Amino acid sequence: MSRKKPPNLIDFAHFWQANTRWDDNDIYGHLNNTVHYKLFDSAVNIFLLDHNLLDFRNGESVYLVVETGCSYFAELAYPDELAVGLRIIRLGTSSVTYETGLFKEGETQAAAAGHFVHVLVDKASRKPVPIDEVSRAAFQRIMA
Amino acid sequence: MSRKKPPNLIDFAHFWQANTRWDDNDIYGHLNNTVHYKLFDSAVNIFLLDHNLLDFRNGESVYLVVETGCSYFAELAYPDELAVGLRIIRLGTSSVTYETGLFKEGETQAAAAGHFVHVLVDKASRKPVPIDEVSRAAFQRIMA
Amino acid sequence: MSRKKPPNLIDFAHFWQANTRWDDNDIYGHLNNTVHYKLFDSAVNIFLLDHNLLDFRNGESVYLVVETGCSYFAELAYPDELAVGLRIIRLGTSSVTYETGLFKEGETQAAAAGHFVHVLVDKASRKPVPIDEVSRAAFQRIMA
Amino acid sequence: MSRKKPPNLIDFAHFWQANTRWDDNDIYGHLNNTVHYKLFDSAVNIFLLDHNLLDFRNGESVYLVVETGCSYFAELAYPDELAVGLRIIRLGTSSVTYETGLFKEGETQAAAAGHFVHVLVDKASRKPVPIDEVSRAAFQRIMA
Numbered sequence: 001m002s003r004k005k006p007p008n009l010i011d012f013a014h015f016w017q018a019n020t021r022w023d024d025n026d027i028y029g030h031l032n033n034t035v036h037y038k039l040f041d042s043a044v045n046i047f048l049l050d051h052n053l054l055d056f057r058n059g060e061s062v063y064l065v066v067e068t069g070c071s072y073f074a075e076l077a078y079p080d081e082l083a084v085g086l087r088i089i090r091l092g093t094s095s096v097t098y099e100t101g102l103f104k105e106g107e108t109q110a111a112a113a114g115h116f117v118h119v120l121v122d123k124a125s126r127k128p129v130p131i132d133e134v135s136r137a138a139f140q141r142i143m144a
Numbered sequence: 145m146s147r148k149k150p151p152n153l154i155d156f157a158h159f160w161q162a163n164t165r166w167d168d169n170d171i172y173g174h175l176n177n178t179v180h181y182k183l184f185d186s187a188v189n190i191f192l193l194d195h196n197l198l199d200f201r202n203g204e205s206v207y208l209v210v211e212t213g214c215s216y217f218a219e220l221a222y223p224d225e226l227a228v229g230l231r232i233i234r235l236g237t238s239s240v241t242y243e244t245g246l247f248k249e250g251e252t253q254a255a256a257a258g259h260f261v262h263v264l265v266d267k268a269s270r271k272p273v274p275i276d277e278v279s280r281a282a283f284q285r286i287m288a
Numbered sequence: 289m290s291r292k293k294p295p296n297l298i299d300f301a302h303f304w305q306a307n308t309r310w311d312d313n314d315i316y317g318h319l320n321n322t323v324h325y326k327l328f329d330s331a332v333n334i335f336l337l338d339h340n341l342l343d344f345r346n347g348e349s350v351y352l353v354v355e356t357g358c359s360y361f362a363e364l365a366y367p368d369e370l371a372v373g374l375r376i377i378r379l380g381t382s383s384v385t386y387e388t389g390l391f392k393e394g395e396t397q398a399a400a401a402g403h404f405v406h407v408l409v410d411k412a413s414r415k416p417v418p419i420d421e422v423s424r425a426a427f428q429r430i431m432a
Numbered sequence: 433m434s435r436k437k438p439p440n441l442i443d444f445a446h447f448w449q450a451n452t453r454w455d456d457n458d459i460y461g462h463l464n465n466t467v468h469y470k471l472f473d474s475a476v477n478i479f480l481l482d483h484n485l486l487d488f489r490n491g492e493s494v495y496l497v498v499e500t501g502c503s504y505f506a507e508l509a510y511p512d513e514l515a516v517g518l519r520i521i522r523l524g525t526s527s528v529t530y531e532t533g534l535f536k537e538g539e540t541q542a543a544a545a546g547h548f549v550h551v552l553v554d555k556a557s558r559k560p561v562p563i564d565e566v567s568r569a570a571f572q573r574i575m576a
Contacts, residue, residue: 001498001551018163021186023320027488029201032311033497034469041465042165046223056459057173065465066434069501075558079190117434126507145354145407167464171344176455177329177353181322200315209321210289213357219414263289270363306451309474317489330453334511345461367478 002071006110007101012085013142016043017105020078030075036112037068040100043084044116051138061129063096063118070114074104081105088143094128095119096139146215150254151245156229157286160187161249164222174219180256181212184244187228188260195282205273207240207262214258218248225249232287238272239263240283290359294398295389300373301430304331305393308366318363324400325356328388331372332404339426349417351384351406358402362392369393376431382416383407384427434503438542439533444517445574448475449537452510462507468544469500472532475516476548483570493561495528495550502546506536513537520575526560527551528571 018039026032048054048063056062076082085101096118101110122129131139162183170176192198192207200206220226227247234241240262245254266273275283306327314320336342336351344350364370371391378385384406389398410417419427450471458464480486480495488494508514515535522529528550533542554561563571 001496002549004499018165019161019186021162021182022189023182023185023314023322025315026311027313027315027317028494028496029315033473033500034311034466037466037469038165038167041167042163042222045166049223062460064460065504067436067501067503068465069499071499072497078186079193145352146405148355167458167466169459170455171457171459171461172350172352173459177356178322178325178455181325185321206316208289208316209360211292211357211359212321213355215355216353261290306453307449307474309450309470310477311470311473326453326455329455330451330510333454337511366474367481 001073004071006073007099007113008110009085009103009108011087012101013087014047014085016046016084016086018042018082018084020076020080020082022078025078030077033070033072036070036072036102036114039082039084039102040068040114040116041065043086043100044098044118047086053135053138060123061120062123064121064126065116066095066119067117068114070112072112074111076102076104076111085110086142088139089115091131091136091139091143093130096131099144145217148215148257150217151243151257152254153229153247153252155231156245157231158191158229160190160228160230162186162226162228164220164224164226166222169222174221177214177216180214180216180246180258183226183228183246184212184258184260185209187230187244188242188262191230197279197282204267205264206267208265208270209261210239210263211261212258214256216256218255220246220248220255229254230286232283233259235280235283235287237274240275243288290361292359294361295387295401296398297373297391297396299375300389301375302335302373304334304372304374306330306370306372308364308368308370310366313366318365321358321360324358324390324402327370327372327390328356328402328404329353331374331388332386332406335374341423341426348411349408350411352409352414353404354383354407355405356402358400360400362399364390364392364399373398374430376427377403379419379424379427379431381418384419387432434505436503436545438505439531439545440542441517441535441540443519444533445519446479446517448478448516448518450474450514450516452508452512452514454510457510462509465502465504468502468504468534468546471514471516471534472500472546472548473497475518475532476530476550479518485567485570492555493552494555496553496558497548498527498551499549500546502544504544506543508534508536508543517542518574520571521547523568523571523575525562528563531576
């Protein structure tokens with residue numbers, strides 16, 4: 001499909017396993033193109049939650065999405081079991097750019113790959129705030 | 145929430161484990177009421193697929209939903225890990241009525257419970273067709 | 289499909305027009321059964337917002353869903369234009385029970401019909417609170 | 433949010449009006465980033481359907497998504513009424529690249545903008561097939 005080169009499992013530093021749902025399949029019998037973004041969003045936030053980098057209910061700052069993209073290499077479909085791969089390719093003052101990959105269980109070549117840019121903002125004012133050193137250290141462990 | 149009595153894990157005969165997604169949480173910080181139905185739909189169809197009772201791409205007959213319902217007892221939220229419980233409470237000539245329960249991992253009392261009615265129809269004409277004996281036997285193994 | 293009798297346009301007291309989306313169609317080429325609930329939820333909340341009965345961001349009390357149900361009479365599909373019909377069939381101290389209908393534009397017989405029960409709760413404690421008189425008056429205008 | 437420059441209404445050649453749904457708002461009280469893609473997908477396919485360029489049920493060829501992307505400039509939220517703007521920025525042998533914009537009703541600066549690449553494929557083999565002259569003429573009318 002996409003002419004870009006699909007990444008490989010070993011290109012990613014962190015994984016999240018996801019299952020698929022009946023309503024993920026659209027009329028063409030495959031995962032609708034928007035489902036990939038739902039899984040990328042979920043995997044990135046699980047990473048943040050598991051490392052105590054986000055308290056989306058009561059925290060003063062939250063990560064908002066400012067840019068995303070995805071290339072589709074192969075069709076996926078419910079009831080496939082999937083893995084989302086993550087690595088960070090850029091860490092700015094307030095922003096984190098993830099590279100994301102979506103894999104069918106047992107396959108090493110990504111069925112889709114994308115990027116996902118978060119900016120840390122003050123929850124009330126929505127103004128960017130600097131990422132602290134503890135978070136930076138956690139992010140650096142999954143940098144490319 | 146609902147005044148009905150929540151069912152228990154032991155009331156169900158078959159289970160499917162499901163994860164949740166970031167966009168499942170609505171503005172109230174809990175799983176939107178429609179997500180429960182997505183999971184019930186997915187669990188029922190996985191049961192059918194795992195028992196070779198459905199070929200949704202190439203089969204001549206498919207199961208269509210004619211009635212659903214859900215009572216909500218407790219809030220669930222991403223990133224909860226969940227289990228969907230199933231049992232069949234009525235098996236008609238062409239219809240199957242499932243009782244469904246949604247459990248937070250590790251809990252024995254359902255956070256939500258519903259019913260889900262499938263009718264087997266000819267894929268082209270959408271007319272009901274009788275459920276065959278092999279399918280009936282598989283369904284009977286999870287009857288209440 | 290469902291053996292219940294589909295309601296008619298004239299059975300409803302309030303309408304909301306909705307469009308459909310590509311990903312609403314599942315692999316059977318029709319609106320997945322969960323989409324109907326998304327539209328019922330949206331129509332009920334738009335009614336509340338339009339009548340100043342809900343401030344879901346800053347209000348002290350919000351309406352949570354405790355029970356829903358739907359019967360499916362006819363298939364709908366993207367790109368159909370739809371109308372959701374509402375009427376209230378029960379108004380309790382803290383609860384509102386809506387009857388809901390989903391119509392294809394230009395048709396008078398519902399393609400699906402359901403019920404939808406809201407309970408007004410304190411946003412922080414999630415305990416039921418009584419519906420005030422101004423709200424009751426607004427609800428009574430669309431009672432069956 | 434995104435540092436890119438948001439496009440303007442007058443940059444687009446075709447529009448589709450869309451409403452929003454309760455479950456489009458995520459826990460941050462705004463349209464989840466995946467909803468924008470649902471609307472782009474819906475607007476592009478409505479354009480194809482309205483111009484008889486697609487028969488997604490019975491046609492021998494269909495348009496599959498191979499690449500998408502979106503930049504987010506301003507928050508949108510249910511119950512906003514929206515407009516999706518489209519224009520084509522590249523027309524290949526089998527591929528169509530759309531530029532997409534998402535506008536809050538009444539505003540001239542896009543709240544989000546993206547790109548969306550379709551490839552025409554044979555429905556059975558999934559191999560690219562050339563876009564015919566009638567389709568090319570229709571596409572050229574909304575080219576940048």
